[in-house]
Amino acid sequence: MPILEVKNLRKEFDLRTSFLAPKKKKVAVDDVSFNVEKGQTLAIVGESGSGKSTVGLMVLNLLKPTSGDILFEGRSVADYAGADRLKFRRSIQVVFQDPFASLNARMQVLELLTEGMVIHSLGASPAEREDKARDLLLRVGLPADALRRYPHEFSGGQRQRIAIARALSVQPSFLVLDEPTSALDVSVQSHVLNLLRELQGEFGLTYLFITHNLGVVEYMANDVCVMQSGKIVEHAGAEALFDEPQHPYTQRLLSAIPSADPTQRKLLTAGAGDV
Amino acid sequence: MALLEVENLRTYISTPRGIAKAVDGISFKVEAGKTHAIVGESGCGKSMTALSIMQLLPEPGGYVDGGKILLEGQDLLDLTWTQMGERRGQDISMIFQEPMTSLNPVFTVGNQIAETCVTHGMSPRDARSHAQELLRRVGFQDPAQGLRQYPHELSGGMRQRVMIAIALANRPKLLIADEPTTALDVTVQAQILRLIHSFQEEFGTGVLLITHDLGVVAEVADTVSVMYAGEVVEDAPATELFKNPRHPYTRDLLASLPSRQRRGQSLEAIPGTVPDPASWPIGCRYANRCRRRFAPCETIRPTGIPVGAARVACHLYDPEIPVSPTGRRGLGEEGEATSSREKPGDASSPTGGQS
Amino acid sequence: MEKLFANDWFLNLIPILVIVVLVWSIARARRQPLWAEAYRRLGRNKVAIGAIVVLALYGTVAVGDSIGWRDSANSDRKTIVDRVFSRTRERTYSAPMAAETNGEAIPYKLTAPGTHLLGTDSVGEDVLFRTLKGCRTACIIGGFTTIIALPLALVLGLIAGYFGKIVDDTVQYVYTVMQSVPDVLLLIAIILVLGRGLPQMCFALGITSWVTLCRLIRGETLKHRDRDYVRAAKALGASPYRIITKHILPNLLPILVISVTLGFSGLVLAEAVLSYLGVGVGPDVGSWGNMIDGARDELSRNPVIWWTITSASLAVFGLVLALNLLGDALRDAIDPRLRSS
Numbered sequence A: 001m002p003i004l005e006v007k008n009l010r011k012e013f014d015l016r017t018s019f020l021a022p023k024k025k026k027v028a029v030d031d032v033s034f035n036v037e038k039g040q041t042l043a044i045v046g047e048s049g050s051g052k053s054t055v056g057l058m059v060l061n062l063l064k065p066t067s068g069d070i071l072f073e074g075r076s077v078a079d080y081a082g083a084d085r086l087k088f089r090r091s092i093q094v095v096f097q098d099p100f101a102s103l104n105a106r107m108q109v110l111e112l113l114t115e116g117m118v119i120h121s122l123g124a125s126p127a128e129r130e131d132k133a134r135d136l137l138l139r140v141g142l143p144a145d146a147l148r149r150y151p152h153e154f155s156g157g158q159r160q161r162i163a164i165a166r167a168l169s170v171q172p173s174f175l176v177l178d179e180p181t182s183a184l185d186v187s188v189q190s191h192v193l194n195l196l197r198e199l200q201g202e203f204g205l206t207y208l209f210i211t212h213n214l215g216v217v218e219y220m221a222n223d224v225c226v227m228q229s230g231k232i233v234e235h236a237g238a239e240a241l242f243d244e245p246q247h248p249y250t251q252r253l254l255s256a257i258p259s260a261d262p263t264q265r266k267l268l269t270a271g272a273g274d275v
Numbered sequence B: 001m002a003l004l005e006v007e008n009l010r011t012y013i014s015t016p017r018g019i020a021k022a023v024d025g026i027s028f029k030v031e032a033g034k035t036h037a038i039v040g041e042s043g044c045g046k047s048m049t050a051l052s053i054m055q056l057l058p059e060p061g062g063y064v065d066g067g068k069i070l071l072e073g074q075d076l077l078d079l080t081w082t083q084m085g086e087r088r089g090q091d092i093s094m095i096f097q098e099p100m101t102s103l104n105p106v107f108t109v110g111n112q113i114a115e116t117c118v119t120h121g122m123s124p125r126d127a128r129s130h131a132q133e134l135l136r137r138v139g140f141q142d143p144a145q146g147l148r149q150y151p152h153e154l155s156g157g158m159r160q161r162v163m164i165a166i167a168l169a170n171r172p173k174l175l176i177a178d179e180p181t182t183a184l185d186v187t188v189q190a191q192i193l194r195l196i197h198s199f200q201e202e203f204g205t206g207v208l209l210i211t212h213d214l215g216v217v218a219e220v221a222d223t224v225s226v227m228y229a230g231e232v233v234e235d236a237p238a239t240e241l242f243k244n245p246r247h248p249y250t251r252d253l254l255a256s257l258p259s260r261q262r263r264g265q266s267l268e269a270i271p272g273t274v275p276d277p278a279s280w281p282i283g284c285r286y287a288n289r290c291r292r293r294f295a296p297c298e299t300i301r302p303t304g305i306p307v308g309a310a311r312v313a314c315h316l317y318d319p320e321i322p323v324s325p326t327g328r329r330g331l332g333e334e335g336e337a338t339s340s341r342e343k344p345g346d347a348s349s350p351t352g353g354q355s
Numbered sequence C: 001m002e003k004l005f006a007n008d009w010f011l012n013l014i015p016i017l018v019i020v021v022l023v024w025s026i027a028r029a030r031r032q033p034l035w036a037e038a039y040r041r042l043g044r045n046k047v048a049i050g051a052i053v054v055l056a057l058y059g060t061v062a063v064g065d066s067i068g069w070r071d072s073a074n075s076d077r078k079t080i081v082d083r084v085f086s087r088t089r090e091r092t093y094s095a096p097m098a099a100e101t102n103g104e105a106i107p108y109k110l111t112a113p114g115t116h117l118l119g120t121d122s123v124g125e126d127v128l129f130r131t132l133k134g135c136r137t138a139c140i141i142g143g144f145t146t147i148i149a150l151p152l153a154l155v156l157g158l159i160a161g162y163f164g165k166i167v168d169d170t171v172q173y174v175y176t177v178m179q180s181v182p183d184v185l186l187l188i189a190i191i192l193v194l195g196r197g198l199p200q201m202c203f204a205l206g207i208t209s210w211v212t213l214c215r216l217i218r219g220e221t222l223k224h225r226d227r228d229y230v231r232a233a234k235a236l237g238a239s240p241y242r243i244i245t246k247h248i249l250p251n252l253l254p255i256l257v258i259s260v261t262l263g264f265s266g267l268v269l270a271e272a273v274l275s276y277l278g279v280g281v282g283p284d285v286g287s288w289g290n291m292i293d294g295a296r297d298e299l300s301r302n303p304v305i306w307w308t309i310t311s312a313s314l315a316v317f318g319l320v321l322a323l324n325l326l327g328d329a330l331r332d333a334i335d336p337r338l339r340s341s
Helices: A052-059 A083-091 A109-119 A126-139 A144-148 A156-168 A186-203 A214-220 A238-243 A248-255 B046-054 B081-087 B109-119 B124-137 B143-147 B156-168 B186-203 B214-220 B238-243 B248-255 B344-348 C002-006 C008-031 C033-044 C046-064 C080-085 C127-163 C165-180 C183-194 C198-225 C228-236 C240-276 C288-298 C307-340
Strands: A004-014 A025-036 A041-046 A067-072 A092-095 A174-178 A206-211 A223-228 A231-237 B004-015 B018-030 B035-039 B062-071 B092-095 B174-178 B206-211 B223-228 B231-237 B305-307 B310-312 C068-070 C077-079
Touching: A004 A052, A025 A052, A025 A067, A025 A223, A025 A231, A041 A052, A041 A214, A052 A174, A052 A206, A083 A092, A083 A109, A092 A156, A092 C228, A109 A126, A109 A144, A109 A156, A109 C228, A126 A144, A126 A156, A156 A186, A156 C228, A186 A214, A186 B248, A206 A214, A214 A238, A223 A238, A223 A248, A231 A238, A231 A248, A248 B186, B004 B046, B018 B035, B018 B046, B018 B206, B018 B223, B018 B231, B035 B046, B035 B214, B046 B062, B046 B092, B046 B174, B046 B206, B092 B156, B109 B124, B109 B143, B109 B156, B124 B143, B124 B156, B156 B186, B174 B186, B186 B206, B186 B214, B206 B214, B214 B238, B223 B238, B223 B248, B231 B238, B231 B248, C008 C033, C008 C046, C008 C068, C033 C046, C033 C307, C046 C080, C046 C127, C046 C307, C077 C080, C080 C127, C127 C165, C127 C198, C127 C240, C127 C288, C127 C307, C165 C198, C183 C198, C183 C240, C198 C240, C228 C240, C240 C288, C240 C307, C288 C307
Parallel strands: A041 A206, A041 A223, A092 A174, A174 A206, B035 B206, B035 B223, B092 B174, B174 B206
Antiparallel strands: A004 A025, A004 A067, A223 A231, B004 B018, B004 B062, B223 B231, B231 B310, B305 B310, C068 C077
């Protein structure tokens, strides 16, 4: 059974500015369906406005779908109530794109990492929670003295690691990663990607990877969904997608990726990226 | 004579913690009609370089400490503020990364394009029709309508096109593009790069492209300077740089990119971090992260050494530095950088086999 | 309650408590690296230091006028300011450092010539003394009004901003209605109902001035609500209470501090205006507003009696200026850090 099943997900946003204006809505996500198997990585690829981040927020239950269903481990997310809802929060965690905006600037790293533990009553005492936090930091490659420091004292890559450590602090089985490396330098990206790959192997995590960076998709993903204007236009295994893209939009997208080989320039030739 | 020649530029920023040497002695050339890219990661000084050329350094604190910036032979640093003002928008133009904040939200697009024309001598009426023509040229379907639009009504890609229109309105000799496509989707990026290129072909403009994206560099650049920690570590024609990356940083950077070939394996991430700009180390600034560092790296600052078609600031290529009897292994780990882009012959003996 | 306020020692305790709380919170905030950076920046700003010194002076006088004791069981309670600065009452007006009265057909010799640095008012009261007494009133108005207005604005602003929809609509409705009544008229109405006096003034100002603060807090809460770090906290399972108190509120503090500092000066001015209109704290409480109000007659006399209004105006000006300069300096000290990070 797939760990995550998304069925006919739809999200409409109400664009009315005041109560009395005529109804105007924007369909951000239109009939999106996909499954993710445990331990695998599904990448959702698309450009801005494609709805990929909105899908991520709905999977996390941070945004209510207009219609459609999300089943986690066989149960509908909408059905969760009370204690189950808290348990759901433990199982699915998130890493956002902007490592500065996603960490509360006024909290020390220790507090950032132990907050989840406090909410879910993990760890019997503050000392025990601090020990766990220290372990998490070391696991993501940060020194233990970082516990008492604040986010702005760290670089982007380090902050992203803190965000990953925070996500892991509640021992989730599923991670939604919304452009986790897009705001990072190239040399830092590779560290973070390595870390994510190792963690996936070590903890058996399932990833929903939202990104527009096709190089990362090539490297990390098992399956890929390509989204355009709220719909999934293509869904295929990663290698199949890159070898033989079926949908014209996918082809256009792939043709617009710069290749790191000056002898094979294609961007400056007419047609790349155009309709 | 090159269109733009930068010689030993030093731009410093005075901060409460000391003087940060953001740009510490760099040199490069931009030829007319060609694209020179400066590529590097955040903090390497590439944006500061662009701002130094335009004389738009952040105040207070930023200042040019020395060097020359020669535009067609004339040193821009010698000019007064007014004289430089005449140059900006006329001979040199710049486009920036964030189209959201580079355009004034309270003026129409047409107004902003016309403004630069009028500043440099055109009559308002001519400026308006010129603006409309420019909008057509940069890809607006309805240029007359476009003139009346405000920046917030346009998408990121359209705004960047407007920026290009403003920058190229007066047919400048040099265009500086600071991360022009970083904030844009990949398909829009392709369109914008093509647009810049088409202007370049039509007007013979020299383009100085600042970016962190090696893919973009490979696609559009003729020559490349790789910057790290305020210095140019490698300068080469684009084809040469990607075929034969020489400086360890360039190689490590190319080797660390995620790709299909590396599925299932660890990426070769560069260890360590960039040193603090307020206190650069005395020797090579990449030494603390370089796999191939050896004795002179910690204490002697490398200078640009010609190697083939490139210039590399690395002791490994210095014919005058003796190597130990066992080869170049000094401190640092054993082994070559195992980049798949490396040509076998080149990596093993950068000193040409001299002992 | 009445008995409590009649107790001398209790009255002396209050200002001491206030000082202690103030000093403690400043010292405690200093330990947090984020605030320490702001302090450092503030320390480098000479204007800010000057403003703080001036405010400390005002504060000292206010405290000095709050701590007092009785010489004997039946005498009046005299504060420190009373003891140091009170001067013999004269017959009537006299110019600063003059030897005789002013404004009478036949001038009288003053009982204590040369002791009235700023002259005397219509009942012969030393003007400097009156000015100093007004200090405490101004500080109390600024301080206690804030204590009334702040929690109201905070709670309503936070829930309106965070929960949105009907809660937001309700709060907005409430404060929009309140704002649609002109401030001064509303204040006059409230005071006429409650009567004149210091506590009544604080109450009236408190329930009319919470609106601006509430708007600000609501706006800031809205801004932070959709930030990634709040989403991340929600994803962790944090309850709305936790998010509001542990995440959003600490991020609002800098703006609040700046806003309260600047608001304080507005309140001081409001008291002056209300006293001028005749609905101030009442004649038995020393206040700058009362002094300015009295100047209406004084300025139309011949020769003009200028020292009362000048003294009161300068006192108001000094406090308001210092507060505004400090507020600006705080904004500079706090904001660039937030922006650059």
